[in-house]
Amino acid sequence: MDPPEFIDIEGKKWVIGRAYAYRTPDDPRPGIGTAWEIVPGTTPFTRGSEIQNLETSAWGRAIGALGIGIDASIATLDEIQHAKERSKVIQTTEKLENDPWLTDGPSPNHRTTTKGSSMYPATEGQVKAIHAILGKQGTRDDLDKLAAVNAWLISMNKQPVASITEVNKHDASGLIDSLQTPP
DSSP: OOOOEEEEETTEEEEEEEEEEOSSTTOSSOEEEEEEEEESOSSTTTTTOHHHHHHHHHHHHHHHHTTTTOSSOSOOHHHHHHHHHHHHHHHTSOOOTTOTTOOSSOBTTBOOOOTTOTTSBOOHHHHHHHHHHHHHTTOOSHHHHHHHHHHHHHHTTOOOOSSGGGSBHHHHHHHHHHHHSOO
């Protein structure tokens, strides 16, 4: 695991770490897991054990990136709860006036988010559809499916993901449309 790195984002301190899971000592493509935690932790359970939570999450994601122990998602229940906590922290930070990313009211120079927004994760139905369509097209292995998703994301000048469940709702819709369009 890389040494943890402490950073400040909008006045809040975070610790970030990355772990690597190797199948063999000379594995050219290890599983990579990245995680971050707010410091100090926001609950009595996370306060004081931020590094341990970070390590556990990063290692779990690295192992999950290899397809080990993954049924449908890499995110654990704890990670989902932590994401909700982080969103509360982010939502309570000070907002700048005339910020084009605000979504609480329409204006001539302002667009609100929609259901297909890139701010929301892909729905369970979208993730299942992606798996099903790729399976019907002959891509059966989960790592091969992830590679196909990342190839499409990269072709669209978007960042690759560590798990199909990390695709946002907007990109999932585009990917499904692309997969269903005959070549």
